[in-house]
Amino acid sequence: MDWDFFVQQLVNGLTLGSVYALIALGYTMIYGILKLLNFAHGEVYMMGAFAGFGVLSIFGGAVGLTINALALIVLMLATAMLGSGLLGVAIERFAYRPLRNAPRIAPLISALGVSFFLQSSALLLFGADFRSYETYEYIDLASGIHWGPLNISVVRITVILTAVALMLGLTLLVGRTRLGKAMRATAFDREAAAMQGIDVDRVIVSTFFIGSALAGAAGVMVGLVFYKVYHLMGFIAGLKGFTAAVVGGIGSIPGAMLGGILIGLAEAFITGYVSSTFQDVFVFSILIVLLLVRPSGLLGKADIQKV
């Protein structure tokens, strides 16, 4: 067995997995609160990646960078999170809120429309060419941990650590703050929460902001690790993120994190050992099989439908 290759796939899987976990968190939070599948979430992630690229070009581009690389990464993340968060809030306000009491199929179709609208807006604004973060120009990729077969570049370390920090922050926010309590109450029963004096609209808006901001951060991370940014990147990543959310049990926040890591690892090892053309087919098949065997996901609770 080739340990170098195995460890490399493991690191790849963890990097991918942390990105998928961040996307999955947005899906799972929004689903938990509104019981709505936000198809446009992948597009929000794509817009976040472009926002990061915008910051990069403002500060002189990859070659003629005018600020410190660390400051650049922080700025990119902050801008992407803010931009994506606001985009998520706007989507909620104009595409989903008018449909809150409509038949279940209506917001899904609206989400489909938003998704295509954002995708073609990105095509119009940024063109069809691949943009590249060119991380290797301003960060020395050779630096990092080199320990036997274990080789992790400093970019991947940064990305994994940032993802862990964001997830910890989210866990604290949901578990320890007033807003988190309101979010949990709203997810449990929206009407009852409203009767207890919780401003449900504000909770929903905050959820959209936080979930979309996490997706924006994921977009910047993908740009830093894999360089390429383009208008179609959101579609597949959104599907994978959704898969992760369902694998972990939709509505469950630790489930989304676990599912993201699992899907990332599965994808990396399938790409490395089985087929690099059909890895998507395998990942989606995992989802379909899992839905048949355990529809509530790994950490989800079985849904009891009351009438």
Place this chain on the structure above:
Amino acid sequence: MSADLPNPPEPAPDGPRIGVDEWVARHGERSGLRGGRFGPVIARLEQLPWWSLLAAAVIASALIPFLSESEYVIRVAVTTVLFALLALGLNVVVGWAGLLDLGFIAFYGFGAYLYALLSSDQFDLHFPALLSVAIVIVSSALLGLLLGLPSRRLLGDYLAIVTLFFAQIYVVLATNADRIKLPWNNGPTDFTGGPNGITDIDPISILGYEFDSIRSYLWLSLGVFTVVVVALQFVNHSRTGRAWRALREDPLAAELMSMPVNRLKLLAFMFGAATAGLTGTIFASVQLGIFPQNFDLPLLITVYAMVILGGAGSIPGVVIGAITINVSLELLRDPSNARLLFYLAIGLGLVALVRPWRKLAGIAGATILFGIVAYQLAEWLRPEWVSGTIEGGRFSDLLSGWVIHPVDATRLGNAGFILLIVALLALTEVRGRWRTFLLPPTLYLAVFVWENRLVAEPSVTRILLLGALLVVLMSWRPQGLLGTSRVEIV
């Protein structure tokens, strides 16, 4: 004694009755009364039997080749009929059974590819057309059954995403299944031709008559269309059709009424898939070549927009939706026609939404005035903002003195696009007088973005507009043009 007891109150014959919800009881009566100038016309049209409308539409379309010599026009007519067929198939799944099937296009592609494999040099098979078509219909329906099986247990949104995966898997397979290693065969086998697709597909021939010209395909597809509409009309009024609608309104209640919910769902999937597969065969034989990107997601949203615009659940509705959207998208290809369509749409929208007409005239005047002032200001401040090129064609002379057209159209056009979205969102937020004040600058901005940016990129614009159309329709008129609005009783 008996005289002392008051009589129980006699309900007035047309007054409220006990145990009957007044609003619900009179719902049908109310919707029968149509107001407006066209109300009586529409009411009269609705009284006509459905087959007379179908016959009129089919005969009118069949005469197109005699009215126009242009092959382009006939080709557009053929694609419109194909889109109408697709919309009818999707309507069964989405409009009647209420299942959100995002893998619908994959069945269309599956039908096209299967037909191509059975009647081309790919495997050197040349089955008779009728046999291939029959095989395609049956296998599409079986594939629909197969996709439906895991979906039985899934609620609405899970179903949507699983079918979306299916569509994605289909595209991956169609693009990459050109080098598959089979255990019993040395070397890779080419199934789908990969990105190069399959070409040189046999044209359809029935009983010795070969469909070789585009006009013959128009008649063929109209024939298929007639058969499908008649079949669906009967299905719609059958036990199954009524059961589907019950399922759409409330799956749980339908199950309690001892309807076989799972079987109904599978049946809807099979009907939709078979229709899509059948349409795929005609597509493959008209085009004589198919490629994976023919069946990608933009097509899905186009068909969805047709069904939603026309009115999900109504056969004439989805057909009219298909005609409207396909013809509009064809018009968008040519800048001159696209411009006409754009101003027509804006004008109609304003007439429909702004009342009374004095206000409408005021807004139109203010927009024109705003444009003249903005243009003069731009010319005075930044001459390069009015020295770009403007697309030729209708009204180009008129517009070149009114719309700002900068040299750097891409950059400023993009900025204008973002600003326009913000302005439109703001417009839906503000009320009353502010809306009236905001409207003329927004209109001018829309014209600016259209002339400088959107008209030059029709392939992006069409998806952009379809996406926006879906969002706007869902919150403004979810029943579409001809659908009946859903009444929810709590």
